[in-house]
Amino acid sequence: MSEKLLSICVAAYNSEQYIEKMLGSVLNASSIDDIEIVVVNDGSSDNTAGIIKRYVNMYPDIIVGINQDNKGSGGAWNNAFKNATGKYIKTIDSDDMVNTENLDLYVARLRSIDSDMIINPHYTEYTYKKKSILTNNLGIAEGEYNIAAFLPYEDISMHDVTYRNSPDILGQLEFMEHVSYGDMEYLTIPIKNIKSIYYVDIPVYIYKIGIEGQSISPLISIKKNDQRIAIANKIINYRNINRHSNDAYKWVNNQVVRMLKCVVLDYCNSGSYAYKNDIKKYDLLIKDMDQDLYKIMNEDKIIRLLRITDYNYYYCIILAKKIKNAIF
The missing domain is CATH 3.90.550.10 (Spore Coat Polysaccharide Biosynthesis Protein SpsA; Chain A)
Known part of the structure; x- marks a missing residue:
């Protein structure tokens, strides 16, 4: 070849x-x-x-x-x-x-x-x-x-x-x-x-x-949250023990935060009222895992409102989506 x-x-x-x-x-x-x-x-x-x-x-x-x-x-x-x-x-x-x-x-x-x-x-x-x-x-x-x-x-x-x-x-x-x-x-x-x-x-x-079985669909993704946490832990540990420039450090944080925020959005897009405690547990797990990432995630409006309301804002999100789906 x-x-x-x-x-x-x-x-x-x-x-x-x-x-x-x-x-x-x-x-x-x-x-x-x-x-x-x-x-x-x-x-x-x-x-x-x-x-x-x-x-x-x-x-x-x-x-x-x-x-x-x-x-x-x-x-x-x-x-x-x-x-x-x-x-x-x-x-x-x-x-x-x-x-x-x-x-x-x-x-x-x-x-x-x-x-x-x-x-x-x-x-x-x-x-x-x-x-x-x-x-x-x-x-x-x-x-x-x-x-x-x-x-x-x-x-x-x-x-x-x-x-x-x-x-x-x-x-x-x-x-x-x-x-x-x-x-x-x-x-x-x-x-x-x-x-x-x-x-x-x-x-x-x-x-x-939209292909059947994709891990991107909310209900499938929720079942794989432990895998996201495992990936995040690996990346954070690698970031911490290997020297990164300031920009490389920020790049890593941005990518991990994007993945972790997707978990919250998957819960919010699930259409179910059942996941409030799961979101809270997941968010506190992130806080224990890395304080910097937890603070960066707070810049997201939805996540900030969830935290301020002890995650009760989750019910408002689900209700709004149900009303929207019923109308349109």
């Missing part, structure tokens, strides 16, 4: 309905000779392994297929990253895809970039609405920046980030196995090693919302 510019790493579990469309969106790029696809079958029980094998046989110079026992997306990404050989590395979920034409433009831009990290917008596709919107178009000029320039943009996601594939950047990134929300590890663990970030105004990733 010739040297590649970009390694696209894919964690696949029971993805027989989606993975061919995802692979096709990459393989149809005219820049495919510069791309390597490393796809890990994470112990699927459907025909995902068979589909991957067929594509490896069809594209042996492009696709690296790996089978492993089930370890969750984190374990699959660990395996993919260890086998990726491209100059740059990016992840794609097996039920998402890329904009093929924009991928070509992006690869062309990568040829002239030599930064540690690249940030670019993505598309969010709401499958149930059949609607796609541009997400995280930062409105800044293309070019190279430092971390401080991106601190105001707290919603930057895994879909927006590409890293230089170097031990100096990714050497300490080891995803937790059997845990969701590894995107937070991806966004935070390497950041202390980042010296340059290039912003490219080309949306590539198409993130699909």
